[in-house]
Amino acid sequence: MKLTTEVGGLTLDNPTILAAGVLGTTGASLKRVARMGAGAVVTKSIGTEPKYGHPNPSMVRLECGYVNAMGLPNPSSKEFLQELNIAKESGVPVIASIFGGTEDEFKAVAEGLPGASAYELNVSCPHAKGYGMQVGTDPELVKKITRIVKNTVDAPVWVKLTPNVTDIRHLGIAAQDGGADAIVAINTLKAMAIDIDTGYPILGNVHGGLSGPAIKPVAVRCVYDLYEALDIPVIGVGGISNWADAVEFMMAGASAVEIGSAVYEDIGVFASVSMGISDYLDRKGMRLKELIGLSHRLVKK
Template sequence: MKITCNAGGLTLKNPTILAAGVLGTTGASLKRVASMGAGAVVTKSIGTEPKLGHHNPSMIRLEEGYINAMGLPNPSYGEFRQELEIAKEAGVPVIASIFGATPEEFTTVANGLPGADAYELNVSCPHAKGYGMQCGTDPELVKAITKAVKATVKVPVWVKLTPNVTDIKPIGLAAQEGGADAVVAINTLKAMAIDINTGWPILGNRSGGLSGPAVKPVAVKCVYDLYETLDIPVIGVGGVSNWADAIEFMMAGACAVEIGSAVYEDIGTFASVSMGISDYLDRKNMQLKDIIGMAHRRVKQ
């Protein structure tokens, strides 16, 4: 079954996308992911100034996923331009993930990192002081940031939302009102782990963000709520490990899915998820559009 799709203004050969922060630090690694079957790739989040990130340990593996507190390490937009150009040789859409503390900082990075096929606004990282979630829990600021970037670029603008709020719908609406072409849901959940032998928090930053299979039910609910509320597409992310996970996200309303933690286990996940989606559609004698939002239609019957 043909599974090309439109995701937030981009045409993808399949609905799988590399999530930000995973193998996205160099152009070569992004090309490698594209060669393994990803329909699009998202870069590491890039800011105005170089950042080293938090002290190690910055990532730990749990039975149900990972907790990371990288702290948005990046070389800055000026140093990343060449990597973006290399990534574009892969032949799939390259989305630049960008962050800042103000609308002005976001526009500085967007203007300073030309050539991306879309920009994903990181207003949701839970472990970088002054950035990410600290911006993304304020609807007015989310709207202002989105509006500022949308006014300065000629390509689609996606907004990656935080689940660390009482209700994600007002944040999604703020992004939509700011002119976003799509929202991405969700970023990681605030989390922590402690070494019971010493009593010390394990991560250098003490707390971080939980990703992997444990967050999938939360992400699916966020996608479901956003699809019901917004007029713009929703891209699902959070715990996608196989084709069945992707189908579940799509039935909740996602037009495509981003894959992150599962890449640590198998970089070939993109191809296997795409093949699984295609086989599922063949068995059901359906097209991709038939399953997007299916759960909403079912409950209304």
């Protein structure tokens, strides 16, 4: 009960969530992550039609994290529905990450994946032509996409935002105006890597998205700004690899956190983060709700 949190229309036993795109391709892998302690899981981003993604190499590890350009590979909503139903046996909320290039495409994907605990709208992937941040940097379009999905499904709608804009608050307000139940911040930062022996870009797509520890300060700042600007909860994601990272995000205003890249190092990260948060609260004599947004209250004193 100590770590139970209410966020975006869902109740989680603990505030750790598997981020989209990591171990979310099959129902079995999502169930495995739930067994390892995640309070909820998010699927791979799913579209209306099968998509093979970008050519390899599609991911490279750097000293500061990872750069990937997967290109939103997925089997389509029709083929993935069975995996979603398997994942629902996990006992934790299962959030369907969906993407499209238009309002109607988002609507079609949501209709094709009934029964998810919530829907996370991917309007933020930085390396898929015609999708992700190419539609998610327009506040008016973000509002329209959010509204059409909200009117389509009988479940909470979360909107995952891109940091590759001048002021992320404008996108958060647009999503809130469209009826979003929560904001997820952030997706990856636009990036690339070059092989200095050959001079060629390493990724098959040339450009990709940076994840891992390097983006954490950017993500914390985005969560902090969104918390001040919005009336709906914010879910923090970006570079979280231990309990202290999670606490920092929650002090900035996150009601829960999503963990992605750290899973490559340790699938047990969800349990260790939850335990660390619990121990921290005991040492400080605090409740979880008191942790959320603490930095804002201190700054205003």
